[in-house]
Amino acid sequence: MSTRVNKAEEFKKTKDGFDVLQDILRYSEAGDYDAIPEDDAAQRFKWFGIYRQKPNTGHFMLRIKIPGGQLTPAQLKMISELTDRYARGFGDITTRQTIQLHWLTTADLKPVLQTLWDAGMTSQFACGDAPRNVVGCPLAGVLEDEIINSSQHAQDISKYFVDAGREFSNLPRKFKPSIGGCNLHCHQPQINCYGLYGVKRPSGETGYGLVVGGGLSSTPHYAQPMRVFVKPEQVVEVSRAIATVFRDYGYREKRTRARLKFLVADKGWQWTRDKIEEVLGYQLEHDDTLLDPPAIHTDHLGIGKQKDGNYYVGVPIGRGRWTARNMADIAELAEKYADGEKRIRTTGKQNVILLDIPEANLAALEKDLTDRGLPPVAHSLRTSLIACTGTEFCNLAVVETKARAGRVLQWLEHNVDIDFPLFISFTGCPNACAQYQIADIGLTGIPVVLRDKLDENGKPTKIDGFKVLLGAGLGLDPKFNELIAKKIPGDLIHLSIKNLIETFKDERVDEDETFQSWVTRSDPEYLQKLITEPTEAQEAEMLMA
Ligand code: SRM
Ligand code: SF4
Numbered sequence: 001m002s003t004r005v006n007k008a009e010e011f012k013k014t015k016d017g018f019d020v021l022q023d024i025l026r027y028s029e030a031g032d033y034d035a036i037p038e039d040d041a042a043q044r045f046k047w048f049g050i051y052r053q054k055p056n057t058g059h060f061m062l063r064i065k066i067p068g069g070q071l072t073p074a075q076l077k078m079i080s081e082l083t084d085r086y087a088r089g090f091g092d093i094t095t096r097q098t099i100q101l102h103w104l105t106t107a108d109l110k111p112v113l114q115t116l117w118d119a120g121m122t123s124q125f126a127c128g129d130a131p132r133n134v135v136g137c138p139l140a141g142v143l144e145d146e147i148i149n150s151s152q153h154a155q156d157i158s159k160y161f162v163d164a165g166r167e168f169s170n171l172p173r174k175f176k177p178s179i180g181g182c183n184l185h186c187h188q189p190q191i192n193c194y195g196l197y198g199v200k201r202p203s204g205e206t207g208y209g210l211v212v213g214g215g216l217s218s219t220p221h222y223a224q225p226m227r228v229f230v231k232p233e234q235v236v237e238v239s240r241a242i243a244t245v246f247r248d249y250g251y252r253e254k255r256t257r258a259r260l261k262f263l264v265a266d267k268g269w270q271w272t273r274d275k276i277e278e279v280l281g282y283q284l285e286h287d288d289t290l291l292d293p294p295a296i297h298t299d300h301l302g303i304g305k306q307k308d309g310n311y312y313v314g315v316p317i318g319r320g321r322w323t324a325r326n327m328a329d330i331a332e333l334a335e336k337y338a339d340g341e342k343r344i345r346t347t348g349k350q351n352v353i354l355l356d357i358p359e360a361n362l363a364a365l366e367k368d369l370t371d372r373g374l375p376p377v378a379h380s381l382r383t384s385l386i387a388c389t390g391t392e393f394c395n396l397a398v399v400e401t402k403a404r405a406g407r408v409l410q411w412l413e414h415n416v417d418i419d420f421p422l423f424i425s426f427t428g429c430p431n432a433c434a435q436y437q438i439a440d441i442g443l444t445g446i447p448v449v450l451r452d453k454l455d456e457n458g459k460p461t462k463i464d465g466f467k468v469l470l471g472a473g474l475g476l477d478p479k480f481n482e483l484i485a486k487k488i489p490g491d492l493i494h495l496s497i498k499n500l501i502e503t504f505k506d507e508r509v510d511e512d513e514t515f516q517s518w519v520t521r522s523d524p525e526y527l528q529k530l531i532t533e534p535t536e537a538q539e540a541e542m543l544m545a
Pocket of ligand 2: 396398433
């Protein structure tokens, strides 16, 4: 077997990503971007959630970890102040429930990190070859019919990996945990490196089922069921054992094969479970009935009753982009209208939820939110159309996504009525940060070359376009979506989406039929026509323009 390792392994050997913190603080004090060694600025900073943004103007993106999306009003207020002071007034809620700020300078890094630490938050391992933000159900602990309250477990796993420091700071690649206990399994355990999902046994005992080895990117894999029952008190040690198996057996030769999903796919679930148990030093409770969790796409937005009698109020943000003012408003309104813990949660569909609102305060909160431009009741696509970062800042992007997704969302809100759940993803490249393979309508960026339209240099004009993929589903019979149309110009994609939505509404058997079921029973050529036909006439006009 080859012992050659990839380039990233070489730079990690010369200095571990975990050891860059003191250097970050030192570089920041000096405030001299040009003095930072390339390996640190471009690579090791990631271990503390800091990415060099594109174009390289000496600015950084900072990813703030928020385990399970759990925030306090004070923490969100602090993030709003950082956003206002250092990040040009806006931030993004991500598909892993973190918040990202852009435009930080070298000098900003130290005061920003210090402010986070003072508020009990961290960016450690938000990026890099380490355990990333723990995703979880945003309504953990409040839903009447949840199977198990996973909120503390998400915190425990996160704290464990942060405190473990160097023990897991040199994994073969990023490592993505997920834990949730709601009966909808909204935390997408199947597309994470591992997912713990709520289980109630016939005896009434509650705990978790476990799936391992999921991931997306250009080679998506659903995680495989380990067929075990994990007791609540085992959650951290099982997490540790999975990370250990990944660290010790994961591939370090080719970086493109270094994710845990490849190891699990090659070795199989039984080998994976054996190794986890070998690290644990004991056998978990085996249960062949614990296979894939049923799951639907939701982040529980809307207004609903909590088990303690208070209410939660979802606030659609619209593809995750919000301003420092929006953040401050949400923090202030939680303080003003919520009871008790006044909890705030970010969601994987890039939205936010206020918890603990007494019934008596609901109407006033709804009005206040609406007056501040954050209406809790909105067109349903505002909650379920998401977008990754795209060319605005992302080093790997092929097309622009955030702004276009915003324009498309606004257009659809005014031009399409929708009475069914529909998850639309705008993703800027095959890496799948906005999870296009599991969306009802997955859009992934591709340049479209208009051969007949020459630019000022006499070369064919290149514009942003999207591949369109349809038919995905999570849950008991998981299925990634399939490529239906190869290249739709970005400027016309709203027309394709509208046609798909309207045709589905006309053709569904009844109101219970899902978009996925309609796609599955439709002829791919017909679906392709629905996507391309509305754009064809306009494409001709585009060429003439
Ligand atoms: Fe991602 C790399 C943004 C969720 C798969 N992702 C990147 C980088 C760091 C690219 C870069 O170097 O510039 C992007 C940062 C740009 C920026 O300025 O924001 C980036 N990823 C994002 C976010 C912000 C998208 C969003 O708008 O929500 C998400 C932040 C998550 C977080 O808070 O931790 C984000 N990325 C994901 C997900 C979804 C998930 O985790 O559920 C995936 C697919 C799942 C998976 O990992 O398999 C994902 N990102 C990738 C990949 C492909 C990894 C692979 O195995 O091949 C890359 C490229 C890489 O790591 O080399 C990548
Ligand atoms: Fe960047 Fe591609 Fe991820 Fe979008 S999917 S944030 S373009 S790496």
